Amino acid sequence: MGILGGLHAYIVTGGSEAAREALAFRLAREALCSAPDAPCGVCEDCRKSLSRAHPDLHEVTPDERGAIKIESARAMREAAQVKPNEAARQVFLVHGADGMNAAAQNALLATVEEPPTPCIFIFVCENSRALLGTVRSRCGLVRAEDEDEAAPAAPEGDARALARALVRGVRSKSALTEAFAPFTKLKGDGAVRKLEEARSTLANAAAASPQLASRALRGADLASRAEDMLRANVTPAQVASWLIASLI
Numbered sequence: 001m002g003i004l005g006g007l008h009a010y011i012v013t014g015g016s017e018a019a020r021e022a023l024a025f026r027l028a029r030e031a032l033c034s035a036p037d038a039p040c041g042v043c044e045d046c047r048k049s050l051s052r053a054h055p056d057l058h059e060v061t062p063d064e065r066g067a068i069k070i071e072s073a074r075a076m077r078e079a080a081q082v083k084p085n086e087a088a089r090q091v092f093l094v095h096g097a098d099g100m101n102a103a104a105q106n107a108l109l110a111t112v113e114e115p116p117t118p119c120i121f122i123f124v125c126e127n128s129r130a131l132l133g134t135v136r137s138r139c140g141l142v143r144a145e146d147e148d149e150a151a152p153a154a155p156e157g158d159a160r161a162l163a164r165a166l167v168r169g170v171r172s173k174s175a176l177t178e179a180f181a182p183f184t185k186l187k188g189d190g191a192v193r194k195l196e197e198a199r200s201t202l203a204n205a206a207a208a209s210p211q212l213a214s215r216a217l218r219g220a221d222l223a224s225r226a227e228d229m230l231r232a233n234v235t236p237a238q239v240a241s242w243l244i245a246s247l248i
């Protein structure tokens with residue numbers, strides 16, 4: 001399930017640098033993906049953000065002294081004037097944001113408070129106290145946890161990718177084939193469980209979004225028919241082919 005609320009800006013803090021970066025990047029991908037269970041990992045937006053080539057993902061890194069200067073803040077302010085290219089919003093992912101000096105933070109303040117176009121700012125900070133109170137008060141705080149203290153990660157690929165494919169969120173045959181590829185390698189019982197997971201994702205999506213409900217329920221219906229086929233000993237590969245043919 002998504003982490004993002006309805007805010008324009010978030011501070012990601014706590015944990016190790018790796019944990020913060022991983023969480024911040026996940027938030028960025030969630031903000032760029034339009035799938036019901038974002039980040040789905042398979043849509044065009046996710047592919048681009050995963051390869052860090054999404055035109056609406058702007059990353060800012062500190063200079064060799066760890067500083068983010070006012071020029072970088074002004075550049076973000078300018079970019080925020082322009083509408084997103086492909087996603088529903090632009091994402092400004094600011095690494096080492098505790099290196100932003102006061103002038104840089106002040107230059108961004110109004111934009112963070114009320115972006116002129118749909119935008120999300122994600123400030124990755126080791127020490128969020130380095131940010132001005134005026135900035136902090138406009139941001140949601142998201143805490144990263146180190147891996148050994150974090151709960152086991154939710155399976156990001158398989159069940160979500162299936163759910164995404166089943167709501168006809170994947171258009172081309174090659175993308176569908178790719179989305180179902182991990183599924184074809186499962187054993188019968190594992191394949192049934194994976195479809196059940198995808199079906200529960202779809203049921204949640206249908207409950208959460210009236211616009212998506214009919215597509216999600218049709219997808220859930222396909223999943224349930226596919227489960228019956230698996231129980232009748234049709235192989236996962238054959239079931240995947242049937243699903244792909246039904247979805248095209």
Ligand SMILES: [Zn+2]
Nearest residue numbers: 033040043046
């Ligand atoms: Zn996606």
